[in-house]
Amino acid sequence: MQLLPLRLTPGADLRPALADALRAQGWDSAFVVAGIGSLSEARLRYAGEPAEAVLAGPLEILSLAGSLGADGAHLHMAVADASGRVVGGHVGLLGNLIRTTAEILLAPLPDWQLTRAYDGRTGFKELVVRPR
Known part of the structure; x- marks a missing residue:
């Protein structure tokens, strides 16, 4: 299995930076493993x-995982503040700004295509997995 370790630098915005990394590799589908x-x-x-x-920082990313596709991402993250309080949830579209570093491991899915489609049962665009 091919994996891509990457580092995001200070000031980068998490979701757009991950989308850029995906495109730079010529991939359209991957999972954020860690x-x-x-x-x-x-x-x-x-x-x-x-x-x-x-959430105002500084914050530590304790966990980041999710899926990346050509038409969107679904990412969850847990962060801790300077007092050690932990919160987590769905990563917003913009505004998750890297302070010093983000170290991320991506796993491409060359045999699969990840897309998103509206699911009337949930009211959200949900993952659709198709073999290539």
């Missing part, structure tokens, strides 16, 4: 909430 690092600000949407919460 991620750690730090953020100067985070935007997370908590379970069942319609709006994103803005």
Whole structure:
């Protein structure tokens, strides 16, 4: 299995940077296997909430995982503040700004295509997995 370790640098915005890394490799589908690092600000949407919460940093990324596809990403993250309080949720579209580093491991899926389609049962665009 091919894996891509990468480092995001200070000031990078997490989701757009991951999308850029995917495109730079010529991939359209991958999973984020693991991620750690730090953020100067985070935007997370908590379970069942319609709006994103803005969290002021500094924050430590304790866990990052999810799927990346040509038409979107689904990422979850747990972060800790300077007092060690931990919160987690769905990673917002913009505003998860790298403070010092983010170390991430991507696993491409060359035999599969990940897309998103509206699911009337959930009310969200959900993962659709198709073999190539």
